[in-house]
Amino acid sequence: MLNILIIDDEADMRHLIEMYLGNSGFACFSAESGFEAYGILENNVMDLVIMDIMMPGEDGFEVCSQIRKKSNVPIIFLSAKGEEWDKVKALQIGGDDYIVKPFSPGELVARINAVLRRTGGLKSDMDSIRIGKVAIDMKARKVSVAGKHVTLTLKEYELLLFFIEHKNQALSREQLLEYIWGIDYTGSLRTVDTHIKTLRMKLGVGDYIQTVWGVGYKFEVPDE
Amino acid sequence: MLNILIIDDEADMRHLIEMYLGNSGFACFSAESGFEAYGILENNVMDLVIMDIMMPGEDGFEVCSQIRKKSNVPIIFLSAKGEEWDKVKALQIGGDDYIVKPFSPGELVARINAVLRRTGGLKSDMDSIRIGKVAIDMKARKVSVAGKHVTLTLKEYELLLFFIEHKNQALSREQLLEYIWGIDYTGSLRTVDTHIKTLRMKLGVGDYIQTVWGVGYKFEVPDE
DNA sequence: TGCAGATTTCAAGATCCTTTCACATTTATC
DNA sequence: GATAAATGTGAAAGGATCTTGAAATCTGCA
Incomplete structure (x- = not known):
């Protein structure tokens, strides 16, 4: 069971993603702010982070750089269509992938698996x-x-x-x-x-x- | 004797499958709702679950995720032709295979055996x-x-x-x-x-x- | 050496298992 | 059928095995 942390200020979006991922066999943790996320990351082993870019207070950019100080956990960004973000920027600030809202459950899971495979999170070694x-x-x-x-x-x-x-x-x-x-x-x-x-x-x-x-x-x- | 749990709101379909499987040497349990199924799973060892996707109340999607919280029992989904489900989705939400109604007894048994073989349910150790x-x-x-x-x-x-x-x-x-x-x-x-x-x-x-x-x-x- | 954490021992208390016993029921035999 | 022997059953005493907390001992390290 892989652990995924969802960071989004909108409760509805968090719950939607939790449901999608829960059904796909992931264990979900969620935080509505960077601050809350740091606490979760401190005490738990996360295999991946999904984070909204646009958040009040610390935005995804800042939260990402905070997380990167301590961890290389893969990060997937969420962004609403029309926001002036693109995949290049997401990667520049330390992210691993980028998904535009709205997205389908299948797309989300596919992206997660792709990122995990790429970053070695889906390791199947005997270690x-x-x-x-x-x-x-x-x-x-x-x-x-x-x-x-x-x-x-x-x-x-x-x-x-x-x-x-x-x-x-x-x-x-x-x-x-x-x-x-x-x-x-x-x-x-x-x-x-x-x-x-x-x-x-x-x-x-x-x-x-x-x-x-x-x-x-x-x-x-x-x-x- | 392997135990198979059938979850379907239609009594006729349950009985039909029970008959098919009974003749092939499986022991059948059946539930007409997710709720009833949880009770059966709590108290019995199931080797496989066959579940309709479209059910009133909790649908197959939800029931599957509930079951997955506690068990890795193989799950085969049933779906009527024309419903907007495909095999990929069935697998994404934690299922192991997917059969479109109507199906023949032979097909059903073949699928069951294939899934059991794949998931290792057909173990034959001497212990x-x-x-x-x-x-x-x-x-x-x-x-x-x-x-x-x-x-x-x-x-x-x-x-x-x-x-x-x-x-x-x-x-x-x-x-x-x-x-x-x-x-x-x-x-x-x-x-x-x-x-x-x-x-x-x-x-x-x-x-x-x-x-x-x-x-x-x-x-x-x-x-x- | 002295300390801190790890390991082991110990023993009381809790829990579960085994055995016994008394009585009910069944079976065989006359 | 009546009777004696054998078996079934529930309850309760008796034993054995675990659990747990605390204390003693050991070990590695500064």
């Missing part, structure tokens, strides 16, 4: 995993849940990875200890419980890690 | 067992009956597995205790009865576990 709301960047050893970064300790991270490699399998404490702590671990089985506890807490709602009574634990993937 | 309406995922230690998840306790699960390994054999309480509880079990024979009781209840109708008077119990497999 990142997404499962439910949990995203893992293996290269950076970084984990986010529903777009929010969470910092995991070494054991928590290894546990999570092992769970995901063996998703939907009931795993005993012995198995987990053997594979993560090593064959020569001699401590208590209860150690696993404590790490499960903290990992559950950090993964938040979702009940990814389920207790299999009398057996161990299981990472259950939503749906299927 | 799962299907017997009658009972499906067991051994790795996940998960059991479902007629598509409904049931949670078994440790002893119930082991009993069920032992029964299935020795299906159609009359097993004495002593045997069951020896193999499941262990050779050193010293408790009452009647303990088995209680677990049989709860297991029977959880497996629901079907009379899988039969009493062999004076001997013990037997897991009888319904004729395929």
Whole structure:
């Protein structure tokens, strides 16, 4: 699930885009001003930003340059027909594409996919995993849940990875200890419980890690 | 046995599809509205959804996006010829295929199989067992009956597995205790009865576990 | 060395599972 | 049918397993 941030002062337009994108399997965040957007970007991992150019207060130009100071997230600009903006300008100020209102849902999704493909946002390498709301960047050893970064300790991270490699399998404490702590671990089985506890807490709602009574634990993937 | 959910406001169409699919070995569930469908999806494991696009109230578009929030179950859309929908749109909003009414039973089944193959719904690993309406995922230690998840306790699960390994054999309480509880079990024979009781209840109708008077119990497999 | 964060241990409390028991019901046998 | 033996069932005691918070220990690093 990719996260898209919509920045537009008009609530109707935000909702319309949210609906379009929601139906196409994107997770939407929205902000009615640059100020609000900065807060969202601070705490969440966005895969793409869609932003109106004409906004009261900070306009798209300024917001874009603010965002660019910290992030290379792809940005698509929206503009009403007749406004004196064109694709060249959009690209000059750091945008990635440009759509003229009104647009069809299909056009929007197509543009988004094109931009993501071009900027590498649709990476299909094995260095990142997404499962439910949990995203893992293996290269950076970084984990986010529903777009929010969470910092995991070494054991928590290894546990999570092992769970995901063996998703939907009931795993005993012995198995987990053997594979993560090593064959020569001699401590208590209860150690696993404590790490499960903290990992559950950090993964938040979702009940990814389920207790299999009398057996161990299981990472259950939503749906299927 | 794969479960297919049919969502269509027209009863005739639902029945027609049910008949087609029933004859091809699918188990059908049907709903006449999105609302009804959500309830079914909540409590059952569906392998595929067939949904009309044009429905009063929530249309296929909306229902699809609701379902997509929780599940990746494959969705095939139905549309009457002439409606202004095309395959591209169906796919954009999260569908997996698209069939124009009227269609033949053969076409429907072919499309279903194609989608299931594409989405990996036709997996045939040896880690799962299907017997009658009972499906067991051994790795996940998960059991479902007629598509409904049931949670078994440790002893119930082991009993069920032992029964299935020795299906159609009359097993004495002593045997069951020896193999499941262990050779050193010293408790009452009647303990088995209680677990049989709860297991029977959880497996629901079907009379899988039969009493062999004076001997013990037997897991009888319904004729395929 | 001293600190901060990570890891492990521990134990009380919560939760769930198992077993037992008493009584109801069914079945076999005379 | 009557009777005894075997099985079904609900409730509740008893056990085992998890969860959780806190404290102790370890580890890497300045």
